[in-house]
Amino acid sequence: MPESVSNITAQMPRAKLAGLLLFFLGPAVAIYTLFSIYPLVATMALSTYTSDPSGARSFVGLANFKTLLGDALWSKPFWNALGNNLIFFAVHMCVQNPVGIALAGLLSLPGLRLRGFYRTVMFLPTMLSVVIVGFSWNLILSPLWGVAAGALKAVGLGSLFAPWLGLESSALVTLSLISVWQFVGIPMMLIYAALLNIPDELIDAARVDGLGQFRIFFHIKLPLVLPTISLVSVLTFVANFNAFDLIYSVKGALAGPNFATDILGTFFYRTFFGNQLQLGNPTMGSAVATVMFFIILLGLCLYLFFVQRRIRRYAF
Amino acid sequence: MTTEQRARSLGVHVVLIAYSLLAVGPILLVVMNSFKMRNAIFGSPLAPPDAATFSLIGYEKVFRSSHILTYYSNSLIVTLVSMALVLLFGAMAAWALTEYRFRGSTALALFLSIGIMVPIRLGSVAILNMMRSAGLNDTLTALILVYVAQGLPMSIFILSEFIQQIPKDLRDAARCDGVPETRIFFEVVAPLLRPAIATVAVFTIVPIWNDLWFPLILTSSDSTHTVTLGVQQFLGQYITDWNSVLAALSMAILPVVIIYVILSRQLIAGLTSGAVK
Amino acid sequence: MANLRIEHLHKRYGATAVLNDVNLKIEDGEFVVLVGPSGCGKSTLLRMIAGLDGASGGDIHIADKLVNTLAPADRGIAMVFQSYALYPHMNVRKNMTFGLKFTGVPPAERERRVTEAARMLRLDELLGRYPRDLSGGQRQRVAIGRAIVREPAVFLFDEPLSNLDAALRVSTRVEIANLHRMLKSTIVYVTHDQVEAMTLADRIVVMNKGCIEQVGRPLDLYYAPANLFVAGFIGSPAMNFFEAKVAGVEGACARVDGPGFRSFDLPATSLKMGDTLTVGVRPEHLARREDGSFTVEGVVELVERLGESSFAYVRRADDRLFVAEVRGRQTPTPGERVALAAANRDVHVFDSSGLRVSSPTNT
Numbered sequence: 001m002p003e004s005v006s007n008i009t010a011q012m013p014r015a016k017l018a019g020l021l022l023f024f025l026g027p028a029v030a031i032y033t034l035f036s037i038y039p040l041v042a043t044m045a046l047s048t049y050t051s052d053p054s055g056a057r058s059f060v061g062l063a064n065f066k067t068l069l070g071d072a073l074w075s076k077p078f079w080n081a082l083g084n085n086l087i088f089f090a091v092h093m094c095v096q097n098p099v100g101i102a103l104a105g106l107l108s109l110p111g112l113r114l115r116g117f118y119r120t121v122m123f124l125p126t127m128l129s130v131v132i133v134g135f136s137w138n139l140i141l142s143p144l145w146g147v148a149a150g151a152l153k154a155v156g157l158g159s160l161f162a163p164w165l166g167l168e169s170s171a172l173v174t175l176s177l178i179s180v181w182q183f184v185g186i187p188m189m190l191i192y193a194a195l196l197n198i199p200d201e202l203i204d205a206a207r208v209d210g211l212g213q214f215r216i217f218f219h220i221k222l223p224l225v226l227p228t229i230s231l232v233s234v235l236t237f238v239a240n241f242n243a244f245d246l247i248y249s250v251k252g253a254l255a256g257p258n259f260a261t262d263i264l265g266t267f268f269y270r271t272f273f274g275n276q277l278q279l280g281n282p283t284m285g286s287a288v289a290t291v292m293f294f295i296i297l298l299g300l301c302l303y304l305f306f307v308q309r310r311i312r313r314y315a316f
Numbered sequence: 317m318t319t320e321q322r323a324r325s326l327g328v329h330v331v332l333i334a335y336s337l338l339a340v341g342p343i344l345l346v347v348m349n350s351f352k353m354r355n356a357i358f359g360s361p362l363a364p365p366d367a368a369t370f371s372l373i374g375y376e377k378v379f380r381s382s383h384i385l386t387y388y389s390n391s392l393i394v395t396l397v398s399m400a401l402v403l404l405f406g407a408m409a410a411w412a413l414t415e416y417r418f419r420g421s422t423a424l425a426l427f428l429s430i431g432i433m434v435p436i437r438l439g440s441v442a443i444l445n446m447m448r449s450a451g452l453n454d455t456l457t458a459l460i461l462v463y464v465a466q467g468l469p470m471s472i473f474i475l476s477e478f479i480q481q482i483p484k485d486l487r488d489a490a491r492c493d494g495v496p497e498t499r500i501f502f503e504v505v506a507p508l509l510r511p512a513i514a515t516v517a518v519f520t521i522v523p524i525w526n527d528l529w530f531p532l533i534l535t536s537s538d539s540t541h542t543v544t545l546g547v548q549q550f551l552g553q554y555i556t557d558w559n560s561v562l563a564a565l566s567m568a569i570l571p572v573v574i575i576y577v578i579l580s581r582q583l584i585a586g587l588t589s590g591a592v593k
Numbered sequence: 594m595a596n597l598r599i600e601h602l603h604k605r606y607g608a609t610a611v612l613n614d615v616n617l618k619i620e621d622g623e624f625v626v627l628v629g630p631s632g633c634g635k636s637t638l639l640r641m642i643a644g645l646d647g648a649s650g651g652d653i654h655i656a657d658k659l660v661n662t663l664a665p666a667d668r669g670i671a672m673v674f675q676s677y678a679l680y681p682h683m684n685v686r687k688n689m690t691f692g693l694k695f696t697g698v699p700p701a702e703r704e705r706r707v708t709e710a711a712r713m714l715r716l717d718e719l720l721g722r723y724p725r726d727l728s729g730g731q732r733q734r735v736a737i738g739r740a741i742v743r744e745p746a747v748f749l750f751d752e753p754l755s756n757l758d759a760a761l762r763v764s765t766r767v768e769i770a771n772l773h774r775m776l777k778s779t780i781v782y783v784t785h786d787q788v789e790a791m792t793l794a795d796r797i798v799v800m801n802k803g804c805i806e807q808v809g810r811p812l813d814l815y816y817a818p819a820n821l822f823v824a825g826f827i828g829s830p831a832m833n834f835f836e837a838k839v840a841g842v843e844g845a846c847a848r849v850d851g852p853g854f855r856s857f858d859l860p861a862t863s864l865k866m867g868d869t870l871t872v873g874v875r876p877e878h879l880a881r882r883e884d885g886s887f888t889v890e891g892v893v894e895l896v897e898r899l900g901e902s903s904f905a906y907v908r909r910a911d912d913r914l915f916v917a918e919v920r921g922r923q924t925p926t927p928g929e930r931v932a933l934a935a936a937n938r939d940v941h942v943f944d945s946s947g948l949r950v951s952s953p954t955n956t
Contacts, residue, residue, distance in 0.1 A: 012664075017418060020497055024412035025424070028405040028468050035465035036431050039439025039446065046441060103335060106328055114329075120580045121336040124343065127576045129526035129544045132568045135551055136346045139561070147345065147361045181338070193588035213324075234433075242435040245528040249548055265437075272441055273533075282441050289438040300433055485678035488645050493692025493743070494666030503691075507682045 044293070047286035057283070064287035078288075080259055081267035082295075084172055088263055089240040091176035092183075097232060099180070100187030105217050107188070108195040110203075119192075126185030130245035137178045138250050141165050165250065168260040175261055179246055183239070187232040194228040195221055230307050237299050241292065244269060264292050343569060350374055350562035357558055374563030378550070381560075383538045384567060387546035391525060394456050394542060398463040399521045405464070406471030406516070407479075407509055411501050413472070414479045415487070431469030436462065440533055447534060458534045459542075463527075467520035474519065478512040479505065514579070514586025525572070543568055595656030595669065595746035595779055596621045597642070602651035604637055604803075611637050613803040615651070619796075624773050624780045628790040629800035629826070635783045638800070639749050642781060643672050656746050666696065671740035672749040675756060677732045679724040679739075686720040689739045696743075706742040713775070714738050714768075730761045737772070750782040754789060766792060787827055791815070799823050816938075821947040824873050830904060832941070833879075833915040835889070837870040849942065849953070853909035854889040857953045859942055864950070871943045876904065878939035879917040881931065886953045888934040889915065893925045907931060 012020075047064055049057045068074045103122060107115060125133060141148050141164055149161040164174040198221060206216045244265030247255050253275045255262035270278070272285030348364055349357045356369035363369075378384055413425050436443075443462060444453075452458040482505060490500045531545035541549070547568045554560045576583070597619040604612035612634045619625050627635040640646040642653060644665035653660050660668045679688050686707060693703045711717045714734040724732055733753060740748055753769070754762045770793055773780055784790055790797050791811045799806045799814065799822070806826075807819040818824035824832050837851035847864040849872065850856035864870075874887060891907035894914070903924040905917045917933050925931055942950045 017416065021412055021416065021418060023498065024408040024501070028409035028472065029424070029428070031401075031405065031461065032428060032431060032465050032468050035443065035446075035461050036436045036439065036469075037427075039436070039442035040434065042442035042445075043439045103332075106332055109328060112328070114332075116581070116584075118332045118336055119584055120577070122339050123580075123584065124573065124576060125339055127522055127572055128343070128569060129528070129572075131526075131528050131544050131548045132565055133342075135548075135561075136342050136565055139558075139565075140342055140345060145358065145361060145558075150361070189584070189587045196588060238433055238435065242437060244437075248532075249528065249551075252552075282445075286441045289441060293434065293438050296434060483676055483678060485674040485676045486680065488640075488643075488665075489672065489674055489678035489739075490680075490692070491645065491665045492643055492670065492672045493739070494696040495692055496695060499695065504680055 040293070043286045044290045046283055047290040050283050051281075064284055065291070068284070068287050068291065074284075077259060077262065077267060078291075081262045081264050084261065085241055085243075085263040087172055088176050088179070088243065089237060091173060092180055092236050092240055093233065095177065096180040096184050096236065097187055097229065100184050100232070101191055101222075101229065103184070103188045104191035104195055105221070107192050108221075109213070110200075119189075123185040123189060125182045128182070130179075130182065131249040133182045134175075134178060134246045134250040137181075138165060141174070166257060168257045171251070171257060172261045175246060175250060178250075179243070183236075186235070187229075190232055191225055191228050194225040198224055227311050230303070230311055233307075234300070234303050237303070238296055241265075241296055241299070264288070264295070268292060343573070346562055347566045347569060350559075350566040354559055357562070371559070372563075374557075374559030374561075375567070377554075377557065377560040378563045378567060381554070382546060382550045382564070383541070384543075384546065384550075384564075386539060387541050387543045388571075390456060390540060391542040391544070394459050394463065395521060395525045397460050398467060398524050399517070401460070401464045402467035402471045402520055403513065403516060406468050407475050407506060407512075408501065409468070410472045410475035410479055411505060414476050428469050428472055431466070432473060436466045437529055440529070444533055453534065454536050454540050456535075456540055459530055459540075462530055462534070463524045467516075467524065470519050471516045474515050475509060475512055478509055478515075482508050511586065514582040516586075518583055518587050597747055597779060597781065598652075598654040598657075599638075599642070600652045600654075602638070602641065602653065603649045604634070604641060604646065605649045611803050612641075615803075615805055617798060617805065617808065619779060619781065622777050622779055624782065624793060624795045625798060626790040626794035626796075627781065627783045627798045627800060628785065628787060629806075631785060632802075633800040634803040635785075635798075635800050636751060639672075639751055639781060639783045642668075642747070643670055643749050644668050645672075666692075669746035670749055671743040671745035671747075672751065673736045673740050673753045675752040677724075677736040677756075679732055679735055681724050684721050684723050685716060685727075685735050685738075688724070688735060689742050692739070693742060703742070706744070707738075710738040710741040713741070713772070729757050730765060733757060733765055734768075737769075741776070746779065748778055748780045750780065752784055753782075754784070755786070769793060787829065791827075797827075799826060801826075817949070818873075818941060819949055821871060821873070821943050824941055824943070824949075828875050828877075830876050830916050830918075832873045832875050835872040835874075835913075835915070837872045837942075839864050839866055839868040839870065842866055852911040853891065853913065854887060857886045857940075859951060859953045861942075861950050864944070869945045870950070871947075873941040873943065874935045874939060876916040877902075877918040878935045879915075879933040880919070880935075882934045884934070884936070886934075886937050887940045888932055890930070890932045891915070893927050893929045893931055896924055896927060898924060905931070907933070 048059060048061055050060045050064065051057045068078055106112070107118060139145055139147075143149060143161075143163045149158065152158050152161045162170065164170040202220065203216060206220050211219065241264060243263060247261050247263060247266050248269065251261050251266075253266060253270050253273075254277070255266045268285060268288045271281055271288050274280030345361065349361060351365040351371065352369045353371040353373070356363070356365070356371075365371075409428070413421060413428075447453045447458045452461070486504060487500055490504050495504065526544055527542075528544050528548060531540075531542045535541055535545065538546070547564050550564050551561055554564075597617075599615055599617040602612055602615040603610070615634075615638060617625075627638060629635050637646060641648055642655075644660065644663060648661065655668055655670070665672075680691060683691060689707050689710065690703045693706070698706075707720070711720060714737060716731075716734055716738055719727065719731060719735070724735070727735065733756075736753070750769075754765055757765060766789060769782075773793075782789075782793060794811055796808060797811055797814055798808050801822050807814060807823045809817075809819075814823055814827050818827060821834070825834070835851055835854060837849050837854075839847045840850035840856060841848040842864065845860055846858045847861045847868075848856055849859050849870060851870075851872065854872070872887070874889075879889070889907075889909065891909040893905050894908050895906040897904040897906075902918050902920045905919055905925050906914055907917060908914055917931075919925060937953050940952050942952065944950050
């Protein structure tokens with residue numbers, strides 16, 4: 001049987017094909033290469049240089065990485081940021097995905113009324129800017145305004161309230177939860193779409209077999225949307241290790257209190273641009289970006305080798 | 317319906333309504349209080365504005381002390397131009413990659429997909445250097461170029477899925493009809509990609525509108541700030557002026573919410589179309 | 594109008610050969626149907642004639658012109674696709690004229706051709722409609738109309754009726770036959786449906802596994818299949834096959850014998866004692882009669898009644914089943930023992946390589 005790719009190119013003169021490819025692919029490849037791939041490579045190259053106060057650059061090999069990982073002045077904040085980033089990611093995995101799955105499961109229940117309304121409303125926060133979301137929550141959780149405190153008091157839990165965003169012990173988790181609140185729409189929608197793709201007949205067959213809604217969900221639907229869940233996890237991982245906007249807009253570049261909310265994105269920004277405490281350092285910034293690149297690459301490889309391979313996709 | 321089914325359905329709705337409140341509550345709260353006087357904001361934060369508490373003072377201050385309209389027009393220009401280019405160049409590249417067989421097409425597709433997983437932000441240092449040396453620093457053009465580069469890989473991926481769903485016979489019929497290849501793309505394929513716009517928008521356009529990082533790095537003057545950056549800086553400056561802060565937040569929120577509500581059907585259809593697997 | 598010549602055509606996808614040394618000559622104005630099971634290469638052959646798939650070797654001539662390297666649009670062909678392939682965002686008129694714009698047909702001429710084709714296909718009322726507002730049959734006619742306005746030398750049809758329901762399929766079939774009568778154009782038509790092939794074709798090309806098994810007029814294929822494949826493929830229900838052996842050779846006659854039927858003589862010179870043969874008889878040629886040279890016995894196991902006739906599934910002594918079509922009201926009953934015979938000319942004998950030997954003579 002004919003393949004999915006057109007075989008029209010077989011009869012085409014070479015020059016004509018080359019012209020077509022240049023016309024169709026040229027703009028995209030040029031812009032992408034120039035403004036995405038080249039900067040990535042150039043940044044990595046820059047990470048092997050250092051610059052003196054006059055601005056002259058000299059090659060130093062891997063010295064920047066040695067400094068970053070070996071010099072306590074650099075390595076302490078780096079490991080702190082990496083650790084915080086892992087916590088940030090863990091909160092997303094443990095809260096965002098289960099909540100997203102649960103909401104998707106409820107939304108896809110047969111015969112649910114107001115489905116469209118719920119979908120629209122629940123996805124709304126995802127559409128907003130992280131900056132706006134962060135700042136709004138900042139106000140809501142502020143003891144000055146007292147909305148959160150008042151809400152807790154109303155349900156008799158007033159004593160639980162604390163200025164979570166301001167405390168070193170809770171600021172990071174609180175920020176993670178704000179991020180979860182905003183982005184839960186993505187796993188919800190993708191998993192919801194996957195659930196809709198499961199043929200009705202399969203669910204009907206399970207019902208005829210005597211399974212209830214809960215069992216149908218856990219034994220039939222969930223295994224079938226596992227590939228989507230793993231995809232969502234990868235997207236979450238990349239987004240989390242690239243996060244910056246939320247922390248920056250709520251806590252500023254210094255990611256306070258006392259760097260308790262510092263993650264790799266803010267650390268990179270401080271290193272690159274500088275702040276009240278230090279001068280900006282593009283070459284060290286490049287080194288941080290390069291390390292972040294390898295962390296993301298490592299995560300993707302772990303996913304490809306250990307998760308992707310074990311996941312079975314079923315055709316309907 | 318049996319009593320048990322009724323109870324279960326009620327339970328489902330209770331959960332969904334509770335979560336819906338959690339999702340829109342904070343947004344409503346901010347928007348609502350932005351229309352109130354300062355003492356009403358603190359006195360009864362949960363009450364909607366009424367005749368006695370209604371006030372636009374926050375909005376007046378935002379208009380007076382920031383270039384919010386410039387920010388809007390900047391965001392609009394950057395987002396619309398980026399969107400047009402991401403869609404056009406993305407669709408053209410997706411077409412060539414799915415339709416023509418040529419040496420190195422798989423390698424090229426892989427090369428283009430790097431950008432889906434590796435954030436372009438990591439190249440910021442070099443991007444800033446490039447823009448400086450090209451004299452594009454602090455221009456909207458710099459933002460547009462970066463956003464197009466950022467959006468292309470995902471849009472190529474999504475649009476390829478859509479193009480593959482267009483029946484092959486259609487392109488073959490056009491070829492038998494004597495339609496030139498470029499016309500096949502622009503007059504037969506492209507019009508059929510309209511449903512894909514919503515999906516591309518969710519995954520590439522919305523992040524452009526909302527981005528803080530690149531405006532922060534690439535723009536330095538008020539005349540090139542986008543809404544997200546402008547409001548962020550305004551908030552930092554007027555942090556103690558609650559009226560202004562709430563008004564600024566609302567002004568960033570409301571246009572997005574209005575457009576979202578108008579287009580939500582298409583956006584969600586695009587999201588759930590199964591094109592992203 | 595043009596003839597079509599295909600010489601030594603090969604097509605490979607990687608290691609798999611899809612077409613293997615295909616040779617075919619189609620005369621000007623001829624209606625040729627390519628038929629065969631799915632995967633036999635008939636659609637690939639059609640797409641290669643159209644220029645949509647490239648050849649791995651061999652030549653295609655249209656109107657005595659070598660077209661191997663020509664783009665589809667320059668070959669003087671028009672194609673009607675199984676899915677109709679109507680442009681969903683253009684109305685019927687635009688669908689029909691879209692291609693003409695690019696081939697230098699002036700607007701007035703385009704208009705004339707569309708009007709003409711619309712009249713011929715009864716599409717006048719539908720010219721402003723979009724494909725989504727048309728029924729399956731109407732879409733089919735638009736697809737044919739789009740082909741007609743190109744005024745091609747050769748029409749190519751790729752299973753054009755398979756998306757229509759049974760009733761519409763019959764009426765459209767008649768329309769296509771009429772169209773061919775009016776246009777007198779060369780048509781190459783691909784189908785897997787042998788009824789379409791038999792009813793429409795001037796000549797049928799039976800294909801299997803990338804090779805042409807037989808080319809011939811419909812009734813020739815039916816009454817004198819060249820080999821086992823064609824014998825089994827043409828006719829419904831399929832021809833019954835019986836294993837047999839040459840039990841003896843006397844002069845120019847070979848005696849054919851096998852389990853479950855009476856032995857008979859075959860005028861065959863090349864057969865040798867002990868050769869394995871296959872005897873084929875169509876179900877509609879088996880009847881309760883005495884004059885046949887081929888008689889087979891068994892017990893009726895199941896009867897399918899169709900009204901005008903019935904299919905009897907009969908089990909032979911060696912436990913094999915065969916089918917007989919019984920006409921008239923006197924249907925056999927299950928459990929009944931029957932002896933069924935076929936006339937000499939309706940008995941087909943194939944040798945061990947599957948090629949037709951001959952039909953038997955009277956004993």
